[in-house]
Amino acid sequence: MIEAKSLTRSFGLIKAADSVSFKVEKGDILGFLGPNGAGKSTTMRMLTGYITPSSGDTFIDGDSVSRNPLKTKTKTGYLSETSPLYSDMTVTEFLDFCAETRGFKGRQKKLKRDEAIEKCFIKDVASQQIHTLSKGYRQRVSFAQSILHDPQYLILDEPTDGLDPNQKNEVREMIKSMSHEKGIILSTHILEEAIAVCSRAVIISNGRLIEDSTPEELMKKDPDYGCINLKIDYSRCEKNISELIKATEGVKDFKLETAEKQSRYSPVKIYPDIKSPTSVSQLMGRLEKNLSSSGCEINSIAVDQGDLTKVFQLLTSN
Amino acid sequence: MNRSLNVIKAIFKREFLSYFNSSIAYVVLIIFIVMQGFFTFYVSGLYESNQADLSPFFSWHPWIFLFLVPSVTMKLFSDEKRTGTIELLMTLPVTAAEIVTAKFLAAWLFTSISIVLTFPVVLTVMYLGNPDMGAVISGYFGSIILAGAFTSIGIFASSITKSQVISFLTAVCICIFLILAGHTPVTEVFSSFSPDWIVNLVSEMSFLTHFKAMTKGVLDFRDIFYYFSVIIFMLTANTVIINTGRN
Numbered sequence: 001m002i003e004a005k006s007l008t009r010s011f012g013l014i015k016a017a018d019s020v021s022f023k024v025e026k027g028d029i030l031g032f033l034g035p036n037g038a039g040k041s042t043t044m045r046m047l048t049g050y051i052t053p054s055s056g057d058t059f060i061d062g063d064s065v066s067r068n069p070l071k072t073k074t075k076t077g078y079l080s081e082t083s084p085l086y087s088d089m090t091v092t093e094f095l096d097f098c099a100e101t102r103g104f105k106g107r108q109k110k111l112k113r114d115e116a117i118e119k120c121f122i123k124d125v126a127s128q129q130i131h132t133l134s135k136g137y138r139q140r141v142s143f144a145q146s147i148l149h150d151p152q153y154l155i156l157d158e159p160t161d162g163l164d165p166n167q168k169n170e171v172r173e174m175i176k177s178m179s180h181e182k183g184i185i186l187s188t189h190i191l192e193e194a195i196a197v198c199s200r201a202v203i204i205s206n207g208r209l210i211e212d213s214t215p216e217e218l219m220k221k222d223p224d225y226g227c228i229n230l231k232i233d234y235s236r237c238e239k240n241i242s243e244l245i246k247a248t249e250g251v252k253d254f255k256l257e258t259a260e261k262q263s264r265y266s267p268v269k270i271y272p273d274i275k276s277p278t279s280v281s282q283l284m285g286r287l288e289k290n291l292s293s294s295g296c297e298i299n300s301i302a303v304d305q306g307d308l309t310k311v312f313q314l315l316t317s318n
Numbered sequence: 319m320n321r322s323l324n325v326i327k328a329i330f331k332r333e334f335l336s337y338f339n340s341s342i343a344y345v346v347l348i349i350f351i352v353m354q355g356f357f358t359f360y361v362s363g364l365y366e367s368n369q370a371d372l373s374p375f376f377s378w379h380p381w382i383f384l385f386l387v388p389s390v391t392m393k394l395f396s397d398e399k400r401t402g403t404i405e406l407l408m409t410l411p412v413t414a415a416e417i418v419t420a421k422f423l424a425a426w427l428f429t430s431i432s433i434v435l436t437f438p439v440v441l442t443v444m445y446l447g448n449p450d451m452g453a454v455i456s457g458y459f460g461s462i463i464l465a466g467a468f469t470s471i472g473i474f475a476s477s478i479t480k481s482q483v484i485s486f487l488t489a490v491c492i493c494i495f496l497i498l499a500g501h502t503p504v505t506e507v508f509s510s511f512s513p514d515w516i517v518n519l520v521s522e523m524s525f526l527t528h529f530k531a532m533t534k535g536v537l538d539f540r541d542i543f544y545y546f547s548v549i550i551f552m553l554t555a556n557t558v559i560i561n562t563g564r565n
Contacts (some may be wrong), residue, residue, distance in 0.1 A: 048409045053565050080409075084402035086332070088339040100328035101410045104322055144478040145406075 001025050002153055002183055005198045007046050007054035009039075016042040018207040019056065026152065029175065031198035031215070032187035035316050039207040040187040041081050044157050047185070048078045060153065062267050074102065077146035081157040083139050087131035091122055091141050094130060095148060102149045116144040119174065126199070135162045143171065147178070156186040160193060191308040195219075205316040219306025221314070228273035228284055230268040230291075231299040238294045245270065248290050250283040265299040325412045329420035333394070337428050342390070350386050350432045354378060358439060370447030375439055376457045376533040380525055383468045383491055387429055388489035391472025392482040394421045395560075399480040410524050414560040418553050424471055429465040433458065453535030459530025463545045464525065470552035477559045493525075496548075500524030 002024040009017045017039040024030045032040045045051045048060050049065045049072065058065040088095055095116060099109045117123050120140040125133055130141065139162065146154060155164040159175065160168040175184060175197055188194060194201050195215045202220070203211040211218060219225060234241040245254050245268070252273045259266040272283050284301055291298060337343040356376070358364050362374035367499040398404040407417060443449050468489075476482075476491035498504045508517045521527075528541040 045405075050405055050408050050564065070411045070413070075411060076409075078409045080402070080405050082405070083405045084404075086403055087331070088336055097328055097332050098410070100331075101325050101412055103324060103411075105324070123490070217494045228495070 001059075002026060002047065002185070003059045004043070004047060004056070005059065007043060007058065008052050009046060009051065010054050011251060015207050018044065020204065020207075020209045021056075021207060021258045022202055022212055024153070024185055026183045027180060028200055029184045029198045031194040031201040032185060032204060033189065033191065033194055033312065034187075034204035038204045038316070040204055040222075041157055042207075043153050043204065044078075044185070044187060047155055048076060049073060050078075068115065071273070074149070074154055075151055076153045077149065077151040079142050079146045079156040079159055080082065081161070085130045085141055085143035085145075087295055088129065090129050091117070091126045091144075092132075094141065095144060098145045098148055104149070112148055112150075116148040119147065120144040121170065122268075136164065136167045139163060139167075139171075143174075152182055154182055154184045154186075156184065158187055158189075160188070160190065162268070168193070171221045172303055191312060194293055195308060203312065203315055210315055214247045215308065218311050219308050221311045222304070222306035222308075224269065224310070225306035226280065227304040228270040228272065228280065228287065228301065229304050230270060230287070230301050231265040232268055232291065233264045233297040233299065234291075235264070237296045241268075241291075241296065244290055244296075245287070248283070248286050250274070250279060250286065265297075269304075279287075322413075322416055324419040325400045326423070327418045329407075329412070329417060330424045333421050333424035334427060337390075337424075339467050342393070343428065346386055347388055347432050347435065350382060351435060353382050353386075354436055356440065357382070359458075364439075364443075365446075370443050370449040372440065372443060372449055372454055372457060375436075376461060377530075379461045380464060380529060382393075383429075383465055384490060384493050384497065386432075387465060387468040388472045388475065388486045388493070390429060391425050391469055391489065392476055392485040394425060394473050395477040396480055396482045396485045408564065409461075414557045418473070418477075418560065419558045420555055422470060422549075425469045425473060426466050429469055430462045433465060435462050450535060453533070456537045457533045457536050459537065460529055460541070463532075463542060464529050467525065467548040467552075470549040470556075471496075474552045474556045474559070477556050477563075496523060497525045500527045 004020055004022050006016050007020045008015070008116065020039070020043050022030070032043070036042050042051070046053045049069045052066060058072075058241055060075055063071050065072045086097070089097065092113065095113045096109065099112050104112050115281055117126055119295070120143050122137060122140050123146060125137055133141065139159070143156075143159065146156070154175075156175070160171050163171065172193065175186065178184065179199075181206040186197070198215055201211070201213060201215050201218055232241075237244070242254075242256070249272055250273050255269040255271075257267040257269065270283075270287065272280050274280075280303055284303075288298060288301060323562055357378040362378070364374045364473040367374065396402070398407060408414075440449070440454055471492050472485075472489040475492065476485040478488065479485050495504060501524065503518055508520050528544050531538055531541055
């Protein structure tokens, strides 16, 4: 388990991280969410022992990172935000170097290196010098370096930053496949990534940890969670749409929104009286009946699952 | 212990080979060899002196090292800070002392190789006359240790800044001070405001004084001890800088 206890770090007068505490067990994928400058990278650098906290400490399987740097660093793999690499080396030379510093020699070193190259799909560029690689490949080499020694914990700072959609997907699948035996912390400001990959999420804002939950629970904080989103063409409706909706039983309030360009369907948000799944589903049925029987064309009707972006904005903008 | 040696070996190998990956190695080697040839033969007139004595050759070494060693060491930490690879290095299971030691050894080996590659001068003198080989060997020994001291200062200067230029200039300044420590310009500065014992202490730190004896064939333990003290002091200071850089 990685346990961060009240990690605080100031740079002069600025408090980059303020008493950040959380735990990560093996099998967790913890998402670090937060706006730029919130303190995510600073916190990760404290976890890996790159910078020392002004106060507080991190414990990895009970060992303190500040007092046992060598022992704790062997258990972690770190992908930095800037994915720093030695540009004058080839990919193979670089990974050999990383393997050697981690104590691998001879045949075992080659094995580990080749395994990491395979897993990260960098075999094609293995003999190329790093300064010739594109951003995507550099990121993958950095990733390879972090998993080479099969660490129990991975700390990944924006691992899909700058990658194209295919590469983003590959990296996410890789992370998910590794999560079973590892504890993984990854920071991102792509919220769909948090939903797709993470089993837990924390939100950091202005150096403070303001939420520690799961992506699903966070989405429930959206005030529109549990609402019904309609996409409807009411141009040929016999009656007034507002009256139709008001007349439907179980509707607390509703909002008519303007249609997107080129679309004849206008979005309508309906806030139900009771947000329980059964009553919402019954309300949906009644709405469908009322609206279509009056000539309205329903394009889609669905229950709002919560927008993490909105929750994020609500929690972090002040 | 084993772990430490493996780590030092890995970082040493990387650093040493990186000299040859860029043009640094080749430029420095060529300039060093050409310069020492120029100074020995044209400025000191080794051939005209008609003596099979290599002190004209060795006496230029501190002055050539003054500029060439900082140019070799200036990138050692500055580059890592600038490119961000220091973050990679410091999150690997290695200690600051191991990093400093490995980089120092790589730079020292490189400068030692450049020194040894001047052996054609010795062959020339051996062909023309009968030099005291003992003096030649102790001269090379002293030169290599002197280079070690310069290297330790250079790598220290590299660790305090991201800029290679500042690193170079800082190293040159410290080295000039130590070369001239026992001589009038520096002693004058100190005698104007310090008591005698400080002036004497500063004079004792002169690189030149300690080096001269070795070029004459005298290997005094105290001179060797002095240079190694400089090396150890500088490397320790360097390790402290690297460790406190995390705070």
